Amino acid sequence: MSSSAIQIISRSKYYNWLVKNLFSSWVNTILTVIALIFVYQVGSFFLYWAIFDADFRYNFQGELIIDRGFCSKNIMPGEYGACWAIIFARWNQFMYGLYPIEEAWRVNLIYALLPLAIIGILFDKIPFRRYFIYFTFIFPFLAYFMLYGGPGLSVVGTNKWGGLLVTLFLGVTGIGLAFPLSILLALGRRSKMPIIKSLCVVFIEFIRGVPLITLLFTANVMLPLFLPDGVNPDNLLRALVAVTLFQSAYMAEAIRGGLQAIPRGQVEAAQSLGLSYWQTTRKIVLPQALKIAIPPIVNTCIGLFKDTSLVLIIGLFDLLGIGRAALADMTWTKLYYEVYVFISLVFFIFCFGMSRYSLYLEKKLKTDNS
Amino acid sequence: MSTDQVIHLEKVNKWYDDFHVLKDIDLIVNKGQKIVICGPSGSGKSTMIRCINRLEAHQKGTIVVHGTELTNDLKNIDLIRKNVGMVFQQFNLFPHLSVLDNISLAPIWVKKMPKNEAEDIAMSYLEKVKIPEQAQKFPGQLSGGQQQRVAIARSLAMNPDIMLFDEPTSALDPEMIKEVLDVMIQLAEEGMTMLVVTHEMGFAKTVADQMIFMDEGRIVEQATPDEFFNNPKSDRTKLFLSQILNH
Numbered sequence: 001m002s003s004s005a006i007q008i009i010s011r012s013k014y015y016n017w018l019v020k021n022l023f024s025s026w027v028n029t030i031l032t033v034i035a036l037i038f039v040y041q042v043g044s045f046f047l048y049w050a051i052f053d054a055d056f057r058y059n060f061q062g063e064l065i066i067d068r069g070f071c072s073k074n075i076m077p078g079e080y081g082a083c084w085a086i087i088f089a090r091w092n093q094f095m096y097g098l099y100p101i102e103e104a105w106r107v108n109l110i111y112a113l114l115p116l117a118i119i120g121i122l123f124d125k126i127p128f129r130r131y132f133i134y135f136t137f138i139f140p141f142l143a144y145f146m147l148y149g150g151p152g153l154s155v156v157g158t159n160k161w162g163g164l165l166v167t168l169f170l171g172v173t174g175i176g177l178a179f180p181l182s183i184l185l186a187l188g189r190r191s192k193m194p195i196i197k198s199l200c201v202v203f204i205e206f207i208r209g210v211p212l213i214t215l216l217f218t219a220n221v222m223l224p225l226f227l228p229d230g231v232n233p234d235n236l237l238r239a240l241v242a243v244t245l246f247q248s249a250y251m252a253e254a255i256r257g258g259l260q261a262i263p264r265g266q267v268e269a270a271q272s273l274g275l276s277y278w279q280t281t282r283k284i285v286l287p288q289a290l291k292i293a294i295p296p297i298v299n300t301c302i303g304l305f306k307d308t309s310l311v312l313i314i315g316l317f318d319l320l321g322i323g324r325a326a327l328a329d330m331t332w333t334k335l336y337y338e339v340y341v342f343i344s345l346v347f348f349i350f351c352f353g354m355s356r357y358s359l360y361l362e363k364k365l366k367t368d369n370s
Numbered sequence: 371m372s373t374d375q376v377i378h379l380e381k382v383n384k385w386y387d388d389f390h391v392l393k394d395i396d397l398i399v400n401k402g403q404k405i406v407i408c409g410p411s412g413s414g415k416s417t418m419i420r421c422i423n424r425l426e427a428h429q430k431g432t433i434v435v436h437g438t439e440l441t442n443d444l445k446n447i448d449l450i451r452k453n454v455g456m457v458f459q460q461f462n463l464f465p466h467l468s469v470l471d472n473i474s475l476a477p478i479w480v481k482k483m484p485k486n487e488a489e490d491i492a493m494s495y496l497e498k499v500k501i502p503e504q505a506q507k508f509p510g511q512l513s514g515g516q517q518q519r520v521a522i523a524r525s526l527a528m529n530p531d532i533m534l535f536d537e538p539t540s541a542l543d544p545e546m547i548k549e550v551l552d553v554m555i556q557l558a559e560e561g562m563t564m565l566v567v568t569h570e571m572g573f574a575k576t577v578a579d580q581m582i583f584m585d586e587g588r589i590v591e592q593a594t595p596d597e598f599f600n601n602p603k604s605d606r607t608k609l610f611l612s613q614i615l616n617h
Binding site: 265268273275276283284 | 423425451452458460463475479480524528
């Protein structure tokens with residue numbers, strides 16, 4: 001077949017698709033045109049605002065922007081778009097909070113190692129996976145040492161942590177700790193032992209029945225009351241406890257849904273072969289149940305990752321908190337759009353990543369054992 | 371003969387809430403015996419054999435397997451399950467594991483066998499059920515008959531003395547029944563003690579040395595196949611046989 005023939009065929013394929021999906025009737029054509037106009041208007045407005053007409057580090061006169069007065073849009077109102085200089089000027093706070101800047105390499109190192117620590121869990125067919133998994137278990141201790149400090153490293157109290165560091169710390173650690181806890185809760189809720197079962201039911205229902213904000217306040221105010229005198233966990237740790245408990249209750253319900261979908265025959269077959277409860281659970285039930293539960297589990301993870309921004313109400317400066325602090329600074333005040341769009345973009349990158357991973361996993365598990 | 375006794379049920383009773391499923395079941399199975407159990411659905415035949423490896427708990431009476439009494443004691447239950455294999459109507463293969471892993475799982479985890487050794491054993495049983503070439507596939511890629519043969523191999527890999535079959539061919543397409551029955555006949559010829567719940571009367575005539583007919587939770591008739599098919603004593607048995615043999 002000549003190349004021009006291929007072109008005609010492929011062109012007609014697109015043409016057919018367009019006609020069938022976008023211009024099949026008058027109503028459809030009108031809707032298509034309206035939608036295109038809308039997308040064009042909004043898209044072009046945003047692109048001009050965010051990129052073409054925007055200031056980055058320098059304004060239209062070529063001056064370095066050091067406060068909002070230098071922003072082009074404040075010099076020539078109506079002519080210019082976003083003034084991203086606030087993000088550049090505050091970059092360190094967005095990334096590290098008040099972490100001493102000469103120690104920020106420690107945070108950068110952990111940011112760089114984080115993908116290596118989770119890659120072994122996320123993908124099962126990478127080379128040297130076993131070593132990645134070892135690293136996953138070492139990583140929390142390494143991260144604690146590097147971030148908090150210890151022998152040979154100066155101590156940086158968690159009250160100095162902020163921005164993306166706090167968001168990622170609460171998100172990753174919260175999800176990581178909640179996962180094993182939620183499996184135990186889900187199994188406990190289906191247990192035949194009445195005390196274990198009711199404990200799990202009460203815990204899950206209580207946590208699910210209370211807003212995260214309330215839990216954060218409770219952890220912040222009441223946790224010290226339950227602990228012996230002198231033990232005074234810092235704010236970040238209190239928030240972590242609240243976030244972990246909250247996440248574990250939701251994840252437990254997602255996992256329970258998966259457990260319920262496993263036919264009874266699976267357990268009976270395992271039992272008839274002599275497998276113990278824990279062997280049956282680990283080898284037969286959980287691998288199948290977790291697979292079914294992946295979409296709702298990732299759903300709760302995305303939810304939690306965004307909900308970590310609530311910690312600003314107990315005085316922690318996560319990404320959103322740092323953004324609001326930047327806006328409170330008289331030098332930069334009123335650049336709301338820039339700050340919130342930037343924060344949204346960061347959250348979106350992580351959440352979209354999780355969402356795509358979940359889709360990838362579903363597809364992969366479907367083809368694995370057809 | 372009592373030294374050869376491997377299963378002994380005495381006055382076994384079981385209820386599902388108010389429903390009395392098993393009523394005073396007495397049964398003795400000797401080593402090497404092949405017992406075929408038949409009866410209408412809901413007669414309690416599946417429940418009875420599921421009590422023997424404690425997939426169901428009985429409430430009254432005693433069940434002794436290999437001299438070990440079945441109670442709530444988990445140790446006894448584990449001991450009995452190691453020696454009693456079971457094949458289910460719905461195969462119940464583990465869909466997330468390959469055929470080879472399905473079979474080697476229990477030897478590795480229950481018998482603590484090294485992986486290589488367990489896989490060698492798994493392969494030898496796959497050869498015995500005549501599908502060694504399917505070892506790397508997943509259950510979902512096999513036909514029903516092949517799946518059931520894998521399920522039999524999976525049970526055999528634990529080297530049990532007794533095999534329980536719970537309607538092993540009822541979920542199969544007719545053309546696949548024979549390949550499964552052939553494996554079971556071969557197993558019977560090798561001297562396995564077998565309790566088989568089935569309506570395959572051809573199989574029963576070939577293999578069984580005892581027939582049991584159950585109805586409404588009771589053993590109505592127990593006899594040799596010759597007597598059972600040619601000269602049944604109870605009217606209920608006669609009616610049942612006329613229904614399943616003349617359809």
